[in-house]
Amino acid sequence: MKLFKSLLAATAVAAVCIAGPAQAETKRIALVVKALGIGFFEAAAKGAEEAAKELGDVEIIYTGPTDTTAEGQIEVINALIAQKVDAIAVSANDQDALVPALKKAMQRGITVVSWDSGVAPEGRQLHLNPSSNALIGNMIIKLAADHLPDGGDVAVLSASATATNQNTWIEEMNKVKGNYPGINVVATVYGDDLADKSYREAQGLMQSYPDLKAIIAPTSVGIVAAAQAVSDAEKAGQVNVTGLGLPSEMAGHIESGASKSFAIWNPIDLGYSATMLAYSLAAGNAEAKPGAEIPMGRMGALTLNENNEGAMADPFVYDSSNIDDFKDIF
Amino acid sequence: MSSSLADEKAATRQVPDRLRNPLQRFLASWELLLLGVAVAVFVLNSFASPYFLDPWNLSDATFNFTEKALIAFAMALLIISGEIDLSVASIIALASTAMGFAVQLGAETPLLIMIGLGVGLLCGAFNGALVTGLGLPSIVVTIGTMSLFRGISYIVLGDQAYTGYPSDFAFFGQGYVWWVISFEFLLFAVMAILFAILLHKTNFGRAVYVVGNNPVGALISGIRVPRVKFALFLLTGLMSGVAAICLTSRLGATRPSIAFGWELEVVTMVVLGGVNILGGSGTIPGVVIAAFVMGMVTFGFGLLNVPGIVMSIFIGLLLIGVIALPRLAGRLLAARRG
Numbered sequence: 001m002k003l004f005k006s007l008l009a010a011t012a013v014a015a016v017c018i019a020g021p022a023q024a025e026t027k028r029i030a031l032v033v034k035a036l037g038i039g040f041f042e043a044a045a046k047g048a049e050e051a052a053k054e055l056g057d058v059e060i061i062y063t064g065p066t067d068t069t070a071e072g073q074i075e076v077i078n079a080l081i082a083q084k085v086d087a088i089a090v091s092a093n094d095q096d097a098l099v100p101a102l103k104k105a106m107q108r109g110i111t112v113v114s115w116d117s118g119v120a121p122e123g124r125q126l127h128l129n130p131s132s133n134a135l136i137g138n139m140i141i142k143l144a145a146d147h148l149p150d151g152g153d154v155a156v157l158s159a160s161a162t163a164t165n166q167n168t169w170i171e172e173m174n175k176v177k178g179n180y181p182g183i184n185v186v187a188t189v190y191g192d193d194l195a196d197k198s199y200r201e202a203q204g205l206m207q208s209y210p211d212l213k214a215i216i217a218p219t220s221v222g223i224v225a226a227a228q229a230v231s232d233a234e235k236a237g238q239v240n241v242t243g244l245g246l247p248s249e250m251a252g253h254i255e256s257g258a259s260k261s262f263a264i265w266n267p268i269d270l271g272y273s274a275t276m277l278a279y280s281l282a283a284g285n286a287e288a289k290p291g292a293e294i295p296m297g298r299m300g301a302l303t304l305n306e307n308n309e310g311a312m313a314d315p316f317v318y319d320s321s322n323i324d325d326f327k328d329i330f
Numbered sequence: 331m332s333s334s335l336a337d338e339k340a341a342t343r344q345v346p347d348r349l350r351n352p353l354q355r356f357l358a359s360w361e362l363l364l365l366g367v368a369v370a371v372f373v374l375n376s377f378a379s380p381y382f383l384d385p386w387n388l389s390d391a392t393f394n395f396t397e398k399a400l401i402a403f404a405m406a407l408l409i410i411s412g413e414i415d416l417s418v419a420s421i422i423a424l425a426s427t428a429m430g431f432a433v434q435l436g437a438e439t440p441l442l443i444m445i446g447l448g449v450g451l452l453c454g455a456f457n458g459a460l461v462t463g464l465g466l467p468s469i470v471v472t473i474g475t476m477s478l479f480r481g482i483s484y485i486v487l488g489d490q491a492y493t494g495y496p497s498d499f500a501f502f503g504q505g506y507v508w509w510v511i512s513f514e515f516l517l518f519a520v521m522a523i524l525f526a527i528l529l530h531k532t533n534f535g536r537a538v539y540v541v542g543n544n545p546v547g548a549l550i551s552g553i554r555v556p557r558v559k560f561a562l563f564l565l566t567g568l569m570s571g572v573a574a575i576c577l578t579s580r581l582g583a584t585r586p587s588i589a590f591g592w593e594l595e596v597v598t599m600v601v602l603g604g605v606n607i608l609g610g611s612g613t614i615p616g617v618v619i620a621a622f623v624m625g626m627v628t629f630g631f632g633l634l635n636v637p638g639i640v641m642s643i644f645i646g647l648l649l650i651g652v653i654a655l656p657r658l659a660g661r662l663l664a665a666r667r668g
Contacts, residue, residue, distance in 0.1 A: 036637050066638035069590050070581055075394055079632025082387035083379070096493045096583035100504055 026059050029278050030080045031271060032073060032090040033064035034117065039248075040330040041091070044116075044271030048089075051275035054297060058279060061085065070097035077101045080110075087111035087278035092119045099123035111282040115274035121307055125281055125288040128274055128302060130265030132311035136218070136244070137172020139263050139315045141180055143242040144214040147260050151182020152213030155205045157226050157243075159193040159219040169218045186212070191222045198225035202241075206233055217243035223262060227253035247318050247326035254323045266316035267330060273299045273312050360604035360656065364619040367652065371623055375630035382633060389510035393580065395599075395625030396514040397573040398592060399617070402599040403525040404569040406617045408562045409600055410529075412542040412609030413468040415457060415563065418570045419592035420479035425449040425574035427483040430492025430584035439499045446575040447568060453479060454567015461563065462556035476593065483586040492584040503580025514576050518621075521569075526614040538562070542609030599624055602649050623648070 033041035045062040052058040065072025102123040115128040191198025217223035223245035236258040253259045276296035280286040286294040293301045302310035375382040529535040540548040603620035605612025
């Protein structure tokens with residue numbers, strides 16, 4: 001059915017093209033994703049459409065290859081260059097391989113921004129990170145503290161001891177933990193992003209620290225395993241599992257109460273912000289340079305660092321009030 | 331692919347009492363039908379998108395098929411001889427990984443070229459040795475080496491990428507020879523002519539047809555069948571190496587997923603070009619036109635922002651349609667005569 005719709009859409013587009021190009025005023029912004037048919041990116045496209053509606057004179061071209069290859073994205077980008085779109089906002093399959101094609105796009109006057117998964121600096125004007133390490137580090141401890149007004153013992157269940165992302169986040173978390181008085185981080189254990197090992201480590205934490213109030217797992221594998229361990233120990237409500245996870249995998253544990261809330265970036269906001277940024281640059285309302293603040297509608301403004309990169313916002317919090325809206329998306 | 335099939339074909343083959351003249355043959359040929367499809371696609375595209383008829387856009391579009399077509403030329407010969415190589419895309423991955431590895435050790439462009447071609451040749455030799463030396467079916471052997479070659483790339487690279495190719499290496503995939511004519515397109519044109527001569531004008535080319543039509547007969551008439559087949563595997567490996575150089579140069583980076591799924595697109599191009607998948611017949615001009623058809627269809631759809639999934643479905647339908655049409659027409663004609 002979806003396919004039939006696409007075919008219809010293609011015919012319709014063809015008909016429109018024969019009838020003559022759309023008005024010159026409309027800005028055409030292409031949202032290029034890693035591959036079509038992935039829930040996360042479909043949600044980002046929804047956000048892009050929202051931005052387009054808000055801006056009024058924007059047409060969104062949501063496109064991408066069938067599988068996550070750089071060659072496929074280059075073919076798509078070449079076709080977009082040929083159509084002389086106004087802007088390309090891309091989540092890259094390969095940060096280096098897309099550079100020649102995107103450079104060509106910029107040479108021909110097309111605005112290029114990357115979002116989610118970045119492109120090397122010479123291949124784009126700016127990159128939108130969903131969040132920053134500092135914001136994530138603060139968020140994971142805040143999530144635990146929010147449900148512990150009287151303080152208590154919490155433990156961290158990380159991925160492997162050498163995982164760069166998790167180590168940076170935990171480091172950032174330790175920097176700000178003074179802002180959350182009464183919260184004691186009693187241990188950090190490593191589940192190596194393996195479901196069974198993470199499960200056993202979570203069990204171990206509950207045995208070693210009978211007063212444990214929360215487990216912070218800044219990994220999507222760890223958080224699910226820890227929530228399962230808490231459920232199986234019938235400690236839901238006693239021990240709160242939180243951290244970074246995927247709504248689709250966590251919906252059951254939010255329902256059971258093993259996890260009160262968790263965070264991850266919101267793909268809708270991401271698609272919305274990427275579109276807003278591309279529009280600002282393409283319309284000449286802003287210039288991408290270090291230190292610049294570029295407006296992105298309801299998400300505020302993006303401040304660029306020396307590499308022309310910026311962080312969108314705090315990770316988005318998911319709890320029983322909104323999990324049902326997101327669990328089918330990603 | 332097996333001798334019994336070829337024998338069956340030989341048994342039902344009709345020998346006309348008078349050969350038709352070249353013009354008549356052309357009028358009833360696959361190539362003319364394909365040419366018609368190509369023209370139709372071109373005209374439709376020009377009407378469907380205001381951006382299609384632009385020299386630079388058309389030049390960009392050629393990159394959609396040039397690398398695949400380079401392999402398709404060699405693959406056409408291999409399929410005509412009754413064999414197939416499904417490992418070509420994985421050979422690209424391995425050759426590209428080897429070149430990337432050499433770059434990390436400080437290799438310059440000439441050495442990179444030799445490594446790319448060398449790895450292609452070695453992989454081709456490996457396939458050829460297994461098929462002709464041990465007498466294994468090529469479809470099984472190359473499904474195995476398809477996983478093997480790409481697997482090595484995954485072990486070496488994991489989720490990493492090789493970058494930092496020398497700047498003059500970029501010429502092969504990004505350079506232009508004259509105005510909108512890219513180096514890749516020139517290479518495609520030159521290779522098309524060389525392969526057409528090899529297949530249609532040399533003894534070796536005749537031998538390829540004979541081997542594909544009747545391997546036993548070929549053996550009895552003194553053609554060294556294993557040697558011909560081994561040479562064709564070498565050639566396919568070599569052309570995969572050439573494609574690896576072009577693609578790596580165009581991307582400027584190597585990941586183990588490079589050229590993923592290309593083997594099927596190459597085989598599609600060959601079959602669409604009128605090469606009998608069971609061996610024995612087919613031409614290089616047919617493959618050249620098929621390359622243009624596939625390139626223009628994907629580019630035209632891209633201009634209309636048709637999702638890639640719809641594109642693959644259309645290519646599939648085109649393949650079935652172009653193959654079924656002549657059969658249907660033949661049946662209809664036969665029924666009318668009967």
